[in-house]
Amino acid sequence: MSVDLSPTAAAVEPAPEPVRTPSPDRRRSRARQARRGRTTRLLVLAVVTTALIFPVYWIVATSLKSSSQLGQGSMVWLPLPPHVENFVHAVTAIPFAAYLGNSLFLSTVSGVLTTLSSAFVGYGFARLQGPGKKVLFGVLIAMMMMPGIVTLIPIYLLFSRVGLVGTYWPWVLWGLSGAPYLIFLYRQFFAGIPKELEEAAILDGCSQFRIFAQIFLPLSKPVLVTAFVMSFLAVWGDFIAPNLLLDREHTTLAVAISSGYVNAQGFPLNNLIAAGSVLYVVPVVVIFLFVQRHYVQGFTASGIK
Amino acid sequence: MAASTIDRRRARDFYIFVMPWLLGTVLLTIFPLAYAFGISLTNWDGISPGFSWVGLENYSNVLTDPDTWASLTRTGLLALVIVPVTVAASLGLAVLLNGKVVFRAGWRTLIYLPAIVPPVAAALTWKLIFDRDVGAINGIRSLFGLDAVNWLTGNQVFLVLVAVMLWGVGGGVIINLAALQDVSVEQHEAAELDGASPWQRFLAVTLPALSPILLFQVITTTIGVLQTFVPALLLSPATGPAAITAVPEANRVFMIDVYAQYFAFSRYGYASAMLWLFFVAILLLTGAFFKISGRTVFYAVDPRDAEAKP
Incomplete structure (x- = not known):
């Protein structure tokens, strides 16, 4: 895998047959070409988007079907009238509210801790100097690539020995230590802030903590939103950690919807699975639509893009 | 002083x-x-209080077990399918969306939407699409008079796994769209004046400017795919603790194998050796990435420009 990383090398390659003044003929054919290009583009977008959105339609449609509409040999494409009562069954067939509470609590606590801790550490990497900083930064970058599941299983083995399995303490510890990717995001953001900002504060004898908390943290609002949403959704969407580390009572919605909806014979209740999944995903979509603008800004501000 | x-x-x-x-x-x-x-380095089974040291025996057992190579091959095959398609499709879609297109924000949101669906819901959704009796795929087949297929068992379940994983292509689209904002407009205009076709401009201007971010995507997607676990587990016909051993052979990727060795077969020593070999492989891959890319990707903002000097 050899990729040319110097952006200029290929860009300055001479383009074939330089035509500085296109003839009117040529211009007309260009316009026709452009129109055809636009139609093709729209067509491709429409096809791809349909393929990507159809599953969303299907899960919503399935969530609105009666159990007889889900029997063998009865394919229903549009469930009319919609069986909205499935959603009532989905939240009563399992202790949905309790799992929702667990998910909300765990995601929020994790999100707040991870966001603040990552900002704190990111400030250190962006603005402060110490021996070994280069090495530590290298370790941080390597940790971004660290496959989560590799450490998760040993963590489960260790935590089960000290009685931390079945509690939320692992998430508190993960939150307090920050997330490498978010630390990196903050570091990039803070490194881009002009030094004049803090020089006056240093001259006034402000500690680094005050400079961080009163100058830098308030400036990082777009990154703050991105970081919170990312860490909140990471816990909300996580299946492996709660599945391994939490018991039935403390587990999250992600685990509950994946195995809770079965009938007395143990067969899956597909319409309830669909309804439960819809209820589980809707908050994610709502959050995303709200912060979409911030989200992209945060990425852009980080410089990673 | x-x-x-x-x-x-x-x-x-x-x-x-x-x-x-x-x-x-x-x-x-x-x-x-x-x-x-x-x-x-032990033969611990996870339950017994006792165990004995076996040295590197687990490692040699893992490396000589044909099951290891079978699951590694499946995982590699998955990466060979998912990584090129995801990276190329997300680049193509980003370029399309970056041009003059009506409802650009709408397309972008719709394409990105599946990428934010959590893996559990994504797996359950595709399971319902490929369900033998109530799934849309068999529904479409029956319209053409074709028989219903058991998608979730046998080798064809690999296709379902591929579908689940390709569904998140929108994540890369958003990253590429942001990166495209930085591609020099002047270079594009100069190339256009010189008579370069859109395709030539894409090859000569856009692609080189995007190469660091594309390489970043290749590596993160590769590492992500090699770790595939949740979708493969949740596409299993069984649920709960029985799910792990019920995963059809075609979807028994490396992490499914590791997890089963731990929690279904209680071979903690053997499974830990698998985990470590995997960890070393990822480490080597990441190292290779840094060797190839230098630091271009990660040093978009140079802190030295902004840092206060003593």
Whole structure:
């Protein structure tokens, strides 16, 4: 895998047959070409988007079907009238509210801790100097690539020995230590802030903590939103950690919807699975639509893009 | 004298600030990894109080077990399908969306939407699409008079796994769209004046400018695919603790294998050796990535420009 990383090398390659003044003929054919290009583009977008959105339609449609509409040999494409009562069954067939509470609590606590801790550490990497900083930064970058599941299983083995399995303490510890990717995001953001900002504060004898908390943290609002949403959704969407580390009572919605909806014979209740999944995903979509603008800004501000 | 006190205080501040992460890394990454390495040298079954040291026997067993190579091959095949398609499709879609297109924001949102669906819901959704009796795929087949297929068992379940994983293509689209904002407009215009076709401009201007971010995507997607676990587990016909052993052979990727060795077969030593070999492979891959890319990807903002100098 050899990729040319110097952006200029290929860009300055001479383009074939330089035509500085296109003839009117040529211009007309260009316009026709452009129109055809636009139609093709729209067509491709429409096809791809349909393929990507159809599953969303299907899960919503399935969530609105009666159990007889889900029997063998009865394919229903549009469930009319919609069986909205499935959603009532989905939240009563399992202790949905309790799992929702667990998910909300765990995601929020994790999100707040991870966001603040990552900002704190990111400030250190962006603005402060110490021996070994280069090495530590290298370790941080390597940790971004660290496959989560590799450490998760040993963590489960260790935590089960000290009685931390079945509690939320692992998430508190993960939150307090920050997330490498978010630390990196903050570091990039803070490194881009002009030094004049803090020089006056240093001259006034402000500690680094005050400079961080009163100058830098308030400036990082777009990154703050991105970081919170990312860490909140990471816990909300996580299946492996709660599945391994939490018991039935403390587990999250992600685990509950994946195995809770079965009938007395143990067969899956597909319409309830669909309804439960819809209820589980809707908050994610709502959050995303709200912060979409911030989200992209945060990425852009980080410089990673 | 005074300078060294300032230096020391600065160093102290630096370490106070990075301490939460440093402690967390030692406690939640290095220590667990060391613990797993210790287990990998034993024949511990996870339940018995006793065990004996077996040296590197687990490692040689893992490397000579044909099951290991079978699951590695499946995982590699998955990466060979998912990585090129995801990276190329997300680049293509981003370029399409970056041009003059009506409802651009709408398309973008719709394409990105599946990428934010959590893996559990994504797996359950595709399971319903490929369901034998109530799934849309068999519904479409029946319209053409074709028989219903058992998609979730047998080798064809691999296709379902591929579908689940390709569904998140929108994540890369958003990253590429942001990167496209930085592609030099002047270079594009100069190339256009020189008579370069859109395709030539894409090859000569856009692609080189995007190459660091594309390489970044290739690597992160590869590492992500090699770790595939949740979708493969949730596409299993069984649920709960029985799910892991019920995963059809075609979807028994490496992490499914590791998890089953731990929690279904209680071979903790053997499974820990698998985990460690996987960890080393990822490490080598990441190292290769840095060797190829240099630091272009990660140093988009140079902190030295902004840092206060003593």
